[in-house]
Amino acid sequence: MRKNDFTRLIDSNDFRELFITYLGWNRWRGNSRLLPIIIEETEYQFQTVADRNGLQVVVAEVDELPNNSLVRKIDNQLRRQAQDYISIYVLRREPKHHLWVVPLKNVDKRDLVSLEYLDAAHADFLFSKIDDIEFSPADVTTIVDVKEAVHRAFFVNSEKITKDFYAGFKKQHAAFAKFITGIDDEIDIKNNRNKQWYASVMLNRLMFCYFIQKKGFLDGNPNYLRDKLRECIEQRGRNQFFSTFYQRFLRRLFSDGLNHPKHDREFERQFGRIPYLNGGMFDQHQIERDYADIDIEDDAFVSLFEFFDKWQWHLDTRVTASGKDINPDVLGYIFEQYINDRAQMGAYYTKEDITEYIGRNTILPFLFDRIAHSSKTVETMFAPDGWVWQSLKMSGDRYLFDAVKQGWTPDWREKIPQDIAVGLDTEAPDLLARRARWNDRTPEPFALPTEIWRETIERLQRVDSIMARISAGEITSVNDFITYNLDIRLFASDLIAKSESGSFIYNFYDALRSVTVLDPTCGSGAFLFAAMNILEPLYYECISRLDEFKDNPKVKAALDEITSKYRSNIHYFIYKSIILRNLYGVDLMAEATEIAKLRLFLKMVAVVDVDYRADNLGLDPLPDIDFNIRCGNTLVGYANEKEIEQDLTTATDILQELANQEFKERIEQEMQTVAATYREFKRLQLVQEEHFAEFKQAKAELQSRLNTLNDTLSRRLFVATKGDPGELMFQPLFEDWLASHHPFHWVAEFYQIIHGNGGFDVIIGNPPYVEYFKKDRVSKLSVHDIYQIKGYSTEDCGNLYAYVIERCVNLSNPFTLQGYIIPSASVCTPRMELLCKIIQHGELWSTLWDERPAKLFDGVDQQLSIHIIRHNASQNSHITRMVHWHTENRPNIFKVINLFSYAPSSRIAEVIPKIQSDIEIAILQKMIGNAIPINNRIAKTANSTPIYYKNAGGRYWRLIKSYPTYYSSEKGSTTSTEKQLFVSSEDKPSIVCSLISNLFYWYWRVVSNCRHLTNREFESYRIPISILNSNSSLLTLFSQYENDLETNKKRVTTNNKNNGEIIQDFYFMKLSKPIIDEIDKVLARHYGFTDEELDFIINYDIKYRMGDELNNDSDE
16 A cells, blocks of 8 residues: 555545555445444444454544543443454544554453554554555455454564563663662672662662553653652752752652552642552562662663653553553563573563463363352253253354364365365275375465464364364363363353353352462462453453342342442452452562562553542552562472471470470461451451551561461471571571571461462462572582472472472362473473372373474473363373474464373373374374384394484484494594494394384384483384394385485584584485385384374374475474
8 A cells, every 4th residue: 555545544534445445345234333332421433434354444533532441441342343343533623643442362362452643644653554454356355364464463562572672671770780879889789689689679660650650640740750850850959958869759759659548738749649559569678678778879760761761651552653662561571581580590481372371271160160069050050961061062163262263164075175185085095195285285264374284184173073072062071171172261251141140140250259379489470460361351241240130148248349439440449359369479589579569560550540539549559469479489388287297296205295286286376366367457458548557557467477477387397307406506507597498388378278278279380490409500509409398209300390399289279270381301201200190190181392493482492391280180181292383373372282182091101192193092002012112122232233323313303224423523433412222133124114214203202202312212112023034125125215315415514612623424314205104104014004094104293394385494
């Protein structure tokens, strides 16, 4: 589209011509005037000007452009008339001033992206997006295609903007720390841990203030901090005062303003109208208590505010013409990248699609189970023939994600090309020939990005299978939503919207209010945010329905709480309820917990607009969640009362027995007192500033009692761990132990959950991947050198993530669901056998993710697994193969998950096999039934003929041959990665052929860690006895294979810093794939494989092993 046409149409408000004539959209065939929408006594009249496959473009003239919270309220009503739309608001008094609002589905939540401009001259950013939503007359599209185009155009790449912001922030943080005085000034700035920490504390507070000042909460001035800094500097220049901006202004703003409910006239004269925030964020920090003489030069703030002012600060998702829009997600990224060197600590930034997948498949199944057993009425609704599952039976394909059903229709077999359809019949002869085109790229409308027909057919057949189960009424368990990867969030939303039972609605709401969600290593709160995003719409939908059943006394009580005094708005109330009632987190780093709380607070402030006529500017004070989000060592401390009892001194006489009993009773009484104090503290948060003194007193009392209880328990644990060192040495040794171990006593900190509820309901997270005994390269210390764990059965697993998962078993109740993302070694290596026993004790869903061609964690080569664990269920396991994927598939990878169910006893080579089809089960059974372990033919001495193999490298190919690889360097003529097996000369051709086969590659992927080739794979791999002793077919193919290797090899000279000049041969096994396929055909006859099984083996991982025309992936 030409720029002058765009400018003309935008300035003339001719959106109909823009979309229909220039962008190829269609005329709307229905009534163009939508029903009026009335929000806060203002009417919004929308008119549809164009559509494309049902996605409508609607326009409304307004007296004031709606802010984000108002846009969201409008969306709640507008979507009932136009589920998918682009809305354009035109300002009546300035008709060239427009606001575009586009709902986008971002990781299963509905984001509203806003784009505002004054006129066409300021709409370059919109013009740069407009080509993405242009269609030609020849385009055949579906609603999915149009939604994807709109998503491409308006999706906010906040990750790139955040990275740009971080690059500048990193420099500002370093500079800011240098201006701080009064904190261990004798220590150089690089090694001054407390000064660096306080720089982070101040920058966190100031970023929070920047976000809220842009909403007008700081005296209605969006430039409040900058203006106050300039005013202070000017007054200082006139000798009106001599203290710094930090000493004179900021400290009072934080303590007497944002952290105090009452402001006198003198305060307001100097500071203006400032809200009371509470929340603990502006309480005196520990560093401020430890260092009384802190000061920060004004120049630090001049530089910092200049940097901050270059960015557009929003508490919502929006786009402006600046392209410099940041939102609170930046805080989590900054923490993960800078304040915390997470990669060194084995912890990585967890992206939203991962946290959402784990969150929805743990929180919602737990809620469904709790609701199902809440009353006899609701229990009947969840019976196999009850309303809940009958609703699913009648739903068609509604709860299958769009990606998995891309191109699917009930008659898809008739619609696919004939040269593809001919391969569907697995019984007719010549299957390999009939599937000759199955490795071609799939065209639209059937394809997902990079998909080949073989993948497409497998996906469409899976849709058929799931649809058959749904329509037959075979899905009658919430667990099946995980197994078949159905949209449980949409299902829950539909049930709430359609239910006519007040009991169902109330019990759903009651379950929401009571569910406890824990991240035991919470970092900056990624999983807690995911939980909030999952719970919030369900809260809202339940509350919206409760009024229909207010004659019920329980419903009335719930509504009274919602409508009680000082509620800013319903969304604020919901977020406050979630934060206070549902979310709990622990992390070893204090900075992590501070960032997590800060992000949660900003989420709440985002849904409130300034009301200058209301008390506290219309803002309900933030909840104080210092006792929800805690700092401590998840692995050290008492998880429950049973662990305390285990550490009591063995009674040798009646006096010791009495002492033990007295200690138990005293601890029990103290824990009950702490729990009662906590309940009072939480209650006081639901009333406001008139109880400020009472609230502060309750908090101080709670902290005091908790400190006393923790000290008692820590002393007991210290003696149980280290022994009693005697009275003289006890205190100094105990204090050293406290400083290194940071014990966290779960039973004391969360007594009402551990004791009263039996444990947390949902536990989710990304625990650190750190070897317990491995020395750090810089500090030369291991974790074991710093602190020691006690009583863990998984200690020999040797990694912290194993210990975290075991710890969480003791934090669980009988109905807990757990979800973690951890290395795939957790199910792929023998040393993790004890961990496997824990995660397989019940029902397990495991998805496994390779790190090539794309990876889940940016910049980290880590093969990962996501485990959903349900301990109170039958011991069934559901697993995927190790999944490869390309970057362009990232939006779909959690939508097309294909889990395969199998018996937990099906362990091979000491690990859980990574399989996902009945074909693979059949192949394994034939290998076991018709063959002997290859290890039986491997010589125990070096007197036989060697076979050479590389135990590492070669991601898609395992290089095995009968001669060594040429390698020459200044330090030797052998490479450390090339190993040897010894076999008889008669067996050598057959064994080499077996080990280079597609079959062995598949087997290696099934049982190995998918990185290294080890003795374990050789020892467990089975070959038919009939192929040994100079099988003539294999002997010929063996010669052809090794000749082909030599023909295609390349000798390369390189220079290495450690080894000098290196000359070595490189081999390209994929060029020998036709020969290897012939080897598999020979092997198939000896194993008794069917044509379908042979086709599977030959084409396993084919797109990634051979590369394809879509991505030229030639990674060896």
